[in-house]
Amino acid sequence: MSTLVLDSASRWFGNVVAVNDVSLSVGPGVTGLLGPNGAGKTTLMAMMSGFLAPSSGHVTLDGQPVWRNTEVYRRIGLVPERELSFGYLTGRQFVRANADLHRLPDAAGATERILEVVDMVEPAQRRLDTYSKGMRQRVKIAAALVHDPSVLLLDEPFNGVDPRQRMHLMDLLRRLGDEGRTVLFSSHILEEVERLARHIEVVVSGRHAASGDFGAIRRLMTDRPVQYAVQSSDNRALATLLMAQASVRAVSLRGEHLDVQVDDLGSFAVGLPGLARQHDLTIFELSPSDESLESVFAYLVAR
Amino acid sequence: MTSAVFNPTIAKLALQALLGRRRFFLLLAFPVLLIGLVALVTALTDGDAAYEILPGLGYPLVLPLVAILAASSVLGPEVDDGSIAYLLSKPVNRYGIAISKWLVALSATLVAGALPIFVAALITGDGARATALFVGAAVAGTAYSALFLAVSAVTRHAVIASLMFVLIWEGLLGNLFTGVAWLSIGQWGLRIGHELSDQLPDPANLPWAIGASVVVTLVGVWFAGDRLRSFSLRGED
Numbered sequence: 001m002s003t004l005v006l007d008s009a010s011r012w013f014g015n016v017v018a019v020n021d022v023s024l025s026v027g028p029g030v031t032g033l034l035g036p037n038g039a040g041k042t043t044l045m046a047m048m049s050g051f052l053a054p055s056s057g058h059v060t061l062d063g064q065p066v067w068r069n070t071e072v073y074r075r076i077g078l079v080p081e082r083e084l085s086f087g088y089l090t091g092r093q094f095v096r097a098n099a100d101l102h103r104l105p106d107a108a109g110a111t112e113r114i115l116e117v118v119d120m121v122e123p124a125q126r127r128l129d130t131y132s133k134g135m136r137q138r139v140k141i142a143a144a145l146v147h148d149p150s151v152l153l154l155d156e157p158f159n160g161v162d163p164r165q166r167m168h169l170m171d172l173l174r175r176l177g178d179e180g181r182t183v184l185f186s187s188h189i190l191e192e193v194e195r196l197a198r199h200i201e202v203v204v205s206g207r208h209a210a211s212g213d214f215g216a217i218r219r220l221m222t223d224r225p226v227q228y229a230v231q232s233s234d235n236r237a238l239a240t241l242l243m244a245q246a247s248v249r250a251v252s253l254r255g256e257h258l259d260v261q262v263d264d265l266g267s268f269a270v271g272l273p274g275l276a277r278q279h280d281l282t283i284f285e286l287s288p289s290d291e292s293l294e295s296v297f298a299y300l301v302a303r
Numbered sequence: 304m305t306s307a308v309f310n311p312t313i314a315k316l317a318l319q320a321l322l323g324r325r326r327f328f329l330l331l332a333f334p335v336l337l338i339g340l341v342a343l344v345t346a347l348t349d350g351d352a353a354y355e356i357l358p359g360l361g362y363p364l365v366l367p368l369v370a371i372l373a374a375s376s377v378l379g380p381e382v383d384d385g386s387i388a389y390l391l392s393k394p395v396n397r398y399g400i401a402i403s404k405w406l407v408a409l410s411a412t413l414v415a416g417a418l419p420i421f422v423a424a425l426i427t428g429d430g431a432r433a434t435a436l437f438v439g440a441a442v443a444g445t446a447y448s449a450l451f452l453a454v455s456a457v458t459r460h461a462v463i464a465s466l467m468f469v470l471i472w473e474g475l476l477g478n479l480f481t482g483v484a485w486l487s488i489g490q491w492g493l494r495i496g497h498e499l500s501d502q503l504p505d506p507a508n509l510p511w512a513i514g515a516s517v518v519v520t521l522v523g524v525w526f527a528g529d530r531l532r533s534f535s536l537r538g539e540d
Contacts, residue, residue, distance in 0.1 A: 042536075051388060051536040068532055070394050078392040080536065085386040086316075088323030100312040101393040143389065 002062050002075055002150040002182050003027045004048055009057035011043050018043040020206040021057070026184050030177035032197030032214075033186040036297050040206040041186040042081065045155045048184070049078045061151065074102075077144030081155040084136060087129030091120055091139045094128060098143040110146050118142045118172065134165030141172070152176060154185040158192055170196045194218065204297040224299040225249060228268075230258040231285040238281050245271065259289070307398035307528070309406065313390065317377040317407040324380075330372050330411065333365050334419030341423035354427040357436060358503075361420050363489055366440050367447050367469040369416035373408040374451035375461050378527070383459050385536050398528035405452050405524045412444040432500045439496025439503060446488045446516045449523030456530035481506070491516045 004026040011019040019040045026048075035041050046052035047059050050066035050073070059066050066072045086094055095115060099107035115121045118138040128136065137157060144152060154173070158166050173196060177183045187193050193200055193214070200217045202210040210217055232238045235258045239251045247264040262268040276283050321327060341361070345353040381387035390400065417440035424433030450468075455461040477483040477490070484490035484506035494512035497503040 046536045049392065049536075051391070051534065053533070053535070070396065070532075073392050073394045076392065078388065080385065080388045080392075082385040082388060082536075084389070085380055085384050086320075086389070088319060097312055097316055098389070098393070101310075101390065101395050144392075 001028050001180055004151060004182060004184070005058075005060050006044075006048070007058040007060070009044075009047060009054040009059055011040075011047060011052060011055045018206050019047070019054075019203075022203070022206075022208045023057075024201055024208060024211060026182055026201075028177070028180050028182050029199065030173055030183045030185070030197045031199045031201060032193035033184060033201050033203065034190065034193045034217075035186075035188060035203040035209075037188050039188075039203045039297070041188070041203060042155060043206075044203060045153060045184075045186055049076060049080075049153050074147070075150050077147070077149035077152045079137075079140045079144045079152070079154040079157055081159065084128050084140065087127060090125050090127055091115070091131070091135075091142075092124040094139060095124075095142050095146055099146045102147040104147060110148075114142045114146045117145065119168070132162075132165075134161045134169070137161055137165070137169065138172075141169070145176075149181070151182045152184070154183075156187060157185050158187060158189070166192075190221070202297070202300060204300060209297065209300040220300060226262050227289045228260045228262060229254075229285070229287050229289045230260055230283065231256055232258070232276065233282040233284070237279065238276070241275055241279060241281075245275075247271070257285075307396045307402065310395060310399045310403045313395065313400050313403040314407050316390070317404045320380070321373065321376045321407060321411060324376065326372055326376050330369060330376075330415050333369050333372075334415050337361050337365050337419050338423050338426070341426050345426050351427065354424065354429075354432075357420060357424055357427075358493075361423060362436065362440060362443075362493070363474060364469075366412070366416040366420065366444060367465075367473070367489065370408070370412040370444055370447035371451050371462060371465045371469070373411035373415070374405075374448050375455050375465070376411075377404045377408045378452055378455040379461050382456060382534075387531075387534065388536055391531060391534055396528075397531040398525065400531055401452065401456070401524050401528035405449055405527070408448040408452055409445060412448045413441060417441045417444050429500075429502070432502045435496040435498075435500035435503050437496075438499055439492035439494075441492075442495050442516050443488050443492030446491070446519040446523070449520040449527075450488065453523040453526040453530070456527040485511065485515075488516070488519065 006022050006024050009019060009022050010017065022044065033041055033044065043052065047054050050069060053067045061072050061075060064072060092111060092115065096107060096111045099110050104110045115124050118141055120135065120138050120142060123135060128139065131139065157169060161169065173183055173185065198213055200212065200214050202217065210220060230238065235253060239253065239258055242248045242251050242260055247262055247268040248260060249263050250261040252259045341353050341356050344356060417437055420440045421433055421437035424436045451465045454465050458464055473487045473489050477487050490506040491512040493503050494505060494507050494509060497505050498509065
């Protein structure tokens with residue numbers, strides 16, 4: 001059982017702040033690090049895995065600093081996002097080299113056991129450069145797990161992995177979390193994080209935007225005001241009707257469209273067709289104008 | 304704390320990195336061409352024209368080029384693409400990694416750089432001169448490989464930076480200003496070789512040549528290890 005703690009950690013590159021005063025604690029179980037691309041996830045991951053010094057603040061594993069501390073890697077398994085450049089090695093040779101670097105007493109046995117865990121025994125004698133993305137990802141995980149670490153850090157582990165392999169990987173990570181390991185993975189895809197992690201940390205623009213179990217985060221995200229663009233046979237008549245709805249916060253005319261700001265997504269979407277039919281209005285178009293994940297994150301930060 | 308000693312796994316991986324890439328054939332081509340050229344000129348000409356190839360081309364150019372190729376192959380690509388993180392996320396002493404990789408680069412430099420110079424020099428006759436040149440090349444190869452390993456640990460443009468050092472500093476400026484010999488790895492090697500055969504030049508004093516070679520070697524390997532200790536992965540964001 002290990003706990004990874006960031007204490008007011010910041011990191012800047014020149015005058016660009018990549019991570020801004022983040023304090024969080026990652027304990028046993030699966031935690032998802034969620035944020036849009038460029039939010040600072042990779043920088044955070046690098047600091048947590050001892051591959052980047054925090055510009056200020058502290059990053060510790062069970063109380064010990066991780067920067068320039070080679071010994072922490074006895075407890076950390078790292079799966080970087082970077083591709084393996086060891087294409088000339090077979091899967092087995094690569095995992096074995098990792099076991100040897102850890103000076104495991106039974107390196108050969110540990111290698112076979114972990115290849116079994118990630119279900120890569122059969123292709124293990126092939127060279128890494130013949131592997132599919134999902135296979136390379138599994139071999140990377142095997143290499144990170146071969147010394148039985150209490151902490152597993154994975155940077156965007158599902159990027160470019162096909163859906164079937166993704167399911168397989170998720171099952172594996174879930175199992176590792178259930179065993180009491182501290183598993184932290186980063187992703188910019190909400191659904192991925194939601195399906196796997198019990199606990200979610202959200203980072204946006206280098207800031208720690210939210211933290212909690214996925215239900216709470218999901219509610220935060222769906223309950224936010226949403227902007228819709230509506231086009232109908234009579235926009236002014238529709239505007240009057242909409243304004244009377246409890247879920248609608250604001251309506252404005254913009255050319256051929258009505259901009260509608262909605263509080264409660266569910267009742268608005270369910271109610272709109274009936275409302276229009278009752279008053280003989282035809283809805284030509286209804287489109288969310290800010291459904292991007294970025295706007296969801298922007299809302300979380302501004303909150 | 305793990306100790307800073309030779310790590311066979313790191314050395315094995317470095318060797319595989321050296322042999323497993325296309326660069327290896329380039330590394331192989333240098334000695335073959337050098338020996339071939341010297342043998343050809345020896346067969347076609349009289350006098351010492353063939354030997355002149357060695358202090359003119361083999362020693363100042365082929366040897367450092369082989370050292371650059373070897374040193375950058377064992378460390379450069381991994382640092383460039385960040386995949387050295389796979390080695391560094393292990394409880395392995397960073398200086399041990401540097402020492403192991405340097406020994407592999409050094410071996411390659413000796414086998415593909417110093418040894419072919421010795422063989423080529425033997426073809427031109429005069430065994431003492433050949434031995435002296437070999438000792439000089441071995442000393443210079445030792446310091447070169449450590450220096451270029453350190454350069455590979457610092458910059459993504461290691462090959463360019465190392466080439467500049469060899470071609471512009473040691474080559475161009477070294478030919479124009481004799482004082483550069485005091486700060487030229489190649490000249491230190493020649494000075495040490497001079498002790499065995501006075502057909503080699505005498506560009507600096509002997510204690511300086513020995514001391515400077517040792518210092519560059521030790522500091523180069525230590526520095527590479529220290530850079531590995533502070534190796535940072537920078538994300539795209």
